Amino acid sequence: SAVISQKPSRDICQRGTSLTIQCQVDSQVTMMFWYRQQPGQSLTLIATANQGSEATYESGFVIDKFPISRPNLTFSTLTVSNMSPEDSSIYLCSVVSSSGPGETQYFGPGTRLLVL
């Protein structure tokens, strides 16, 4: 299995500021993803974090708002830029690991963000 940690676990931020969320995996993984879970809602995929190249964003999400880095096979960051209260959500990192049963997907504990 893959163990994922995220920093920070939670934060309260002022509108107009930016927050960078870190995701660390305990093993090398090919695929890393960032999801968002708005209050009372289900999860929505933001983007695929590609190692050595630009992230691939899903419809409705853009690089200027959610820049992503992936410098190696165990680490990625997601920045939430120029935040507004609508960005208040849980942000989750996810990886696909072949070390589990088949191609199992694992999720981090999430970063709970509140924007005032």
Added chain:
Amino acid sequence: DAKTTQPNSMESNEEEPVHLPCNHSTISGTDYIHWYRQLPSQGPEYVIHGLTSNVNNRMASLAIAEDRKSSTLILHRATLRDAAVYYCITHAGGTSYGKLTFGQGTILTVHP
């Protein structure tokens, strides 16, 4: 990924079996059926997945209808720790793996 339909909520008593249904009538022949669950204040957790045959693991069983248009997640003996939101997801796998489309899921309440 095919759209899935699940009941909004279900209740069970501790130590009793729980059958969580999912309809996926537009599933394609190569889509896998995945189940994840999300415990309170945690990220989703893999439960089980299958293609055509019924599957068993230490957490649960997955019963897949012969026409694959529906499936049922079976928790053989519910515990309080099984209270969670259960998501049924169909997924093609391959290069699109990791790009899961989550519905609203079923909120399972387990009573002592």
